[in-house]
Amino acid sequence: MTHSLVFAPQNPLRGDLLNSLRHELATAVLEAESCDQARQLLQQGGCALFFCQLGAEPRTSLQLLRQLDQLSPTTVSILLLPEQPALPLHEILQSGAHFYLSAPCDSTAIGQIIQRAHQHFRAQRVAECRAADAVDFPEIIGQSACMQRLFDLIRRLADDRDSTLLIQGESGTGKELVARAVHGHSPRRHGNFVPLNCAAIPEELLESELFGYEKGAFTGAFNNKRGRLQHADGGTLFLDEIGDMKPALQAKLLRVIQEKSFEPVGSVRSVNVDVRIVAATHRNLEEAVSRGAFREDLYYRLNVVPLQIPPLRQRSDDVPLLLETFTRRFCHSKNRPIFGYSPAALEHLKNYPWPGNVRELENLVQRLAILHGDSEVTPADLPEKYLDASPSYSDNGSAVVNGGTDFNSRVSEFEDRLILQALIKTGGNKKEAAELLNLKRTTLLEKIKKKQLDKALGRIGGPAGS
Structure with missing residues (x-):
């Protein structure tokens, strides 16, 4: 159960603020009379929004905000500023508050800032879910929308222990990593994950590698050997580059999928296996089927659940x-x-x-x-x-534009415009602006200070975000 916390003991707008909070949010609103009480309430957890007044002891309030990441990392903070703050702007910005609200303000302004802060809180929850992907799939690196869809699909596929899976994607996209992720999150994760690259093993050896062989099956077969299929019993067999497998082996693999049994090379005795087959290829198997290079019945057996990995x-x-x-x-x-x-x-x-x-x-x-x-x-x-795929740059780092110009100057000007545009778009909110720019909030604050953008920031609504 989430709630909001207000620490504004000396704020004349306190009544309006509390009424607006109760009107805008379907959650409880708690009040703190002191910094110590505010810390205790934040440490108890469940606080979505924290309203903190910059009052008679402003540095005490700023210190409390700087501790918020440790006290309650998911809480969104709103700093209430007086009409004439007693502290310099750069010190206020370094508090790390998510949003700012300055006097004088009415219930409409309060309602707007509450709405934006609550949207940020929900977005933060989504970000937490995405961060969980890094824990679930530590070897698969990506935060783009197409990778989020891939992670969601992997989770759904992992719940099924038996359906064959065909992973398609260009070379180097990480097909084996995806196959391992499916296995590692499936009910078969306690069994073996056995990879076999069909393109890396000569045709005459691939059959014995996959199915094993009996003693005396061919010259040099001095003992029985278990194949990869038996090693994968109870787990997952990953057949990489399945498009390179020859037709004779394709027929034997089809029987494994249909009947869950096979004969080792040189044997007439069937061996039963409980194995999930995950295949992968960079080839277009539909085209291979049309050319007669790949069995159509095997293709449809493998392609029960297709999974496409996007190229970089x-x-x-x-x-x-x-x-x-x-x-x-x-x-x-x-x-x-x-x-x-x-x-x-x-x-x-x-x-x-x-x-x-x-x-x-x-x-x-x-x-x-x-x-x-x-x-x-x-x-x-x-x-x-x-x-070759990007604009040309000279050896000294200067961009060649219309006969030449100073690269560092152009980059600095462009950076200034980007920062101001982001701040305008977010109403002066530094954290949201940093997210738009793909920067850390502390990095953005340093750039604002270094570039002396405080005055320009004041003209667009400043730290109040109004």
């Missing part, structure tokens, strides 16, 4: 997250300082089509972790092919 070029918003994750991983493993990426380099990498998908990006980061010695990767540090 269709989720370029995930490129910065992938770069950060792999950079930290490789720098840590090689005991090297973690490096970043300049805006220009990042733009090139986001625009690059990534024919090798995530695997290609991972290889690039590993190369940079070995060879790169600076704190920041610039376009000059990238192989030439990664520069």
Whole structure:
């Protein structure tokens, strides 16, 4: 059960504020008479919105707001400002409040800020669900909308222990990672996950690898050998690059799916298995069926539940997250300082089509972790092919626009406009503006201070967000 908390013992608007809260929210509204009482109520949990007055002891209130992440991480804060705050703007901004409300204000303004804060609280809950994806699928990296849909589908598929699954996607998209995630969240997770790459094993060996063989089945078969199917009994068999499997083996695999049994090579005795088959391919199997290169009946048996993994070029918003994750991983493993990426380099990498998908990006980061010695990767540090898909930059980092201009100056001006536009769009709310800009809130506050945007911020409604 959520509630809202008000700490405004000296605020003349207190009555209007409480009435508006009770009118706007179908939750209880608690009052705190002191900072200590406010801390206790916040630590008890369940607080959605916290209204904090900047009163006679303003720094005490700001200290309470700065502690909010530790006291109650999911609570959304609204700082109530007097008409003439006694503290400088930069100190107020560093409190970390989510929203600001300044006097004089009426019930309409109070209602609007409550509505926005409540929307932010609900959005935060959605973000928490997305963050849970990182826990559920730690090896599958992505926050884009298409990856969220993929995570949802994996969860639903994992509940089913028997249906065959066909994972389709280009090379390097992470088909085996998805197969492992399905197995790891399914009722079969206590059984073995057994991978077999049909394209990596010669045709004459693939049958014995998959089905095993009896002693004496062929020259060199001195003992019985269990195949991958028996190793996967009770678990999941992952057949990667199933499109490369030859027709004779396709027929035997079809029988396994239909009858849950098979004969090892050189044996007439059937072996029963309880196994879920997950297949993957980068090929177009429908086209292979039309050419007679893949059995139509096997295709429909495998394609009970199709799952398509998007290529990296269709989720370029995930490129910065992938770069950060792999950079930290490789720098840590090689005991090297973690490096970043300049805006220009990042733009090139986001625009690059990534024919090798995530695997290609991972290889690039590993190369940079070995060879790169600076704190920041610039376009000059990238192989030439990664520069072709983006605007050209000279070696000194200046953008070539209409005969040449100063790159740093243009970037700074563009950054100023982006920050102000984000603040205007969010009514001066720093946290929402930071989310729009894909920045940390503390980073945005530092930029506002460094660029001396406080005056311009005041002209658009300032910290009040009005």
